[in-house]
Amino acid sequence: MKILLTGISGQVGWELQRSLMSLGNVIYMGRNQLDLSQPDTITTTIRDIKPDLIVNPAAYTAVDKAESEIDLAMAINGVAPGIIAEEAKRLNAAIIHYSTDYVFDGNQNTPYRESDLTNPQNVYGKTKLVGEEAISSIGVNHIIFRTSWVYGLRGKNFLLTMQKLAREREEIKVVDDQIGSPTWSRMIAEITAQIVAKFQQNPSDFFSNKGGIYNLSPSGKTSWYGFAKAIFNDDFSNNERKLQRLIPITTQEYPTPASRPAFSLLDNQKLSDTFGLKIPEWDQALKLVLDS
Template identity: 60%
Template sequence: MTRILLIGITGQVGWELQRTLLTLGEVVSVGREVPTPSLQMDLSQPTTIRTVIREVRPSLIVNAAAYTAVDKAESEPELAMAINGTAPGVMAEEAKLLGAGVIHYSTDYVFNGNQSKPYTEKDRPDPLNIYGKTKLAGEQAIQAIDLPHLILRTSWVYGSRGKNFLLTMLKLAQEREVLSVVNDQVGSPTWSRAIAESTAQILSQGLQDIPAFLDSNRGIYNLTSTGQTSWYEFAKAIFKLDPNSNQHKLKKLLAIPSSEYPTPAKRPAYSLLSTEKISSQFGLVMPHWHRSLEYVLGL
C-alpha cells in the first residue's frame, strides 16, 4: 500500500486532503500540533522535517502547509521564507533519498497581476510581496532537486473552516450594517475541497507506481476554479446565497478601489490562472467558482 505523508493538516487544504487521500493508501498526517510527538513537524526547523520523513519513509509527500498570513509576512520575511521557501526544498531532498515523490501547493501571488489574460505555467513569475516571493522560492527549491513532483498553483482559497474570505464575510454580515469590499482585484475563488478532490483524482491515475507517475508528469500546473470575479462580486454572491441571510445586519455593500483599503502587502490586480494544461494532462474539469460556492453553502 502506498504510504502518503500529509504535511499541514490544520490548514484548509490539508484538512480536506485527510479525507480525499484515504482511498489512495495509508495516510500519515503530521503538523506542529499532533498527538504523536514523533510526528510533530515545525517547518521553520529543517531538522524536524528530516526526522519525521526518515521515520515515516513515505513513497509520496503531500505538502499542504504554508505561511499564509500575506500581510504579516511583510514584517516576518525570515519566518515566511523558512516555511514557504526553505522547507519545501528540505522535503524534496529527503524524498529523493527515499525514491519518493512530492506534491506541493503554490499560489497565484507568484505573478505581478499586470496581465489581462489568464496566466499560464509558462509565464514568468514576478511576485509583488514577501509571501509571493517566498512561495516562488519554494517552487524553485523543489525544481532544483531532480525528483518526481507536481507543483499545483491555486488561488483565492476558501472553505468552511479556518481563516478565509468566505467566513470573514459571513461573520461581518451579522455584525455590520455597511461593508466596503475591494472591486479592482480579479481572480477565481477556489474551494479547498475541490483542490483536495482534484489532487486525489490526479493521483488515482498512477496508483500502481506514484513516484513513476509523478516523474512522467512532473512540473507546475495551475489548479483553480473556472470563471472570474472580483472580491466585491464574490462578497455579493456570498450574501445572496447565504441560507442564513435573514440574520444579516448588513444593509449596504460598497465597492471600493484598492487605494481606499491599503494593506502592508501589495496584491496583484489580476490573478486568473489558466487551467488548460491540467485539464489536458489529466482530464481534469474544474468547477466554476459560483457552483462551488453553492456547494459550500449547502445549496
C-alpha cells in the same frame, strides 16, 4: 502506498485528510508533529516515516503579516519545501506541493499560464516562489499546484470573514479592482486525490510524463466584491445578518501592508487536458459550499 500529509489543521490539509484516506496509509501531521520552521525536525520525521509520497499543503499564509515576518515566512514557504524535496529524492519518493497565484505581478490582462514569467510583488509570493524553485531544481518526482483565493468552511478565509462581518455590520466595503478565481479547499483536495489515484495506476513513469507545475483553480473570474456579492446572493434580508449594504471600493481605498496583484487569474487548461479533468466554474463550487 505510505503518504505523509502535512498541515492538517489548514484549510486544504483538513480536506486532504478525507480525500486521501482511501488511497493508502496516510500519516497525518500538523504543526505540533511537524514544524516546518525547524529544518532538523523535517529531516528526522521524513527519514523515520519513509513515505512513498509527501503531500505538502502546509504553508505560512498570512499575506500581510509576512511583510514583517520575512524570516519565518521564508523558512516555512521557501526553505522547508527544498528540504522535503531533498529527503523525498533520497527515498525515491514523490512530492505534491501547493503554491499561489501571487507568484505573478498581476500586470497581465489574460489568464496566467504555468510558463508565464513570475514576478511576485509581496513577501508571501516571493517565499512561495523560492519553495517552487527549490523543489524544481532538486530533480525529485513532483507536482506543484498553483491555486488562488482559497476558501472553505473552516480556518481563516474570505468566505467566513464576510459571513462574520455580515452579522456584525450594516455596511461592508470590498475591493472591486482585483481579479481572480476563488478556489474551494475541497475541490483542491479532491483533484489532488484523483491525481494520486492516477499515479498509483502507473507509478513507473507518471512523473516523467506528467510532473511539473499546474494551475489548480476554477474556471471563470470575479473580483473580491463579486465574490462577496455571490456569498450573499444580493439577499440582505436574512435574519442572522445586520448587513444592509455591500459597497465596491478600489485597492487604493483599502491599503494593506502587502501589495496584491490586480489580475491573478490562472489558466487551468494544462491541468484539465493532462489529467482529463472537468474543472467547475468558481460560482458553481461556491453554491455547493453555501448549500452545505
